Amino acid sequence: MYLREEPLFDGPIPGQGLTAELGSRPWQNPPQLSTVEEAIDYYVERLTDESAIDQIVNILEMGVPIADIANAVQLGMVMDGVHSVDVGILVIPVIIELMMYIGDQANVQYETGLDKTAKDGISDAKIVNITSKLKQKIEEKDSLPKTKEEKPEVEEKEEDKSVGLMSRRKV
């Protein structure tokens, strides 16, 4: 579990999100697009725009996973009140597939983010590398001549001296 080392003092106060008037936020109003079909048409139109394609290609070239971009895009639209959260979740696969199509057209080696990558865990190659280094270190230590024979430190335990009135006496 990740624990924050320093307390966050500039964060929002609990309940601050409820201070705005009800209905003043875009997501608190009825969405502009209520059905999945409308949302798909909206995204296809927006993502296939020339300026949008350039931006998407730039982001894909940077190595940002498509799954993360798609999630951010639909969340942004939910915040703008374009569609509801459930429509956004349903539309995500279309956004991902469209971005893959754009990436293929632009000959970009994109990262989908759908498979487990090396970033998710420690790769086997790394584990082999580290173990071999450890073995080398151990062998180097063993090969060095021993100058001093280290005596094992034996801790002398002090016998508890019983102090109480009712304590047992030594015979």
Added chain:
Amino acid sequence: MRKFNPSISTYKNITDIKLKPLKQEENPRGLLSPVRSPMMNESKKSIDPVIVVAHHVAAIRKRRNITDVS
């Protein structure tokens, strides 16, 4: 450690769906053909949104594959 991303699970769920071609019912044209009430038309319209999305995804993927080959 990566955070949970709903887009990964939704994409995998959609791609697992086996699609059947959407049937388009022919409208009867004869003068004596039965007339459909608006209530029946509404029930006909309601297709599962997941299936709609799956069809769109399949169409884009098909196009992607065609462009990959050429």
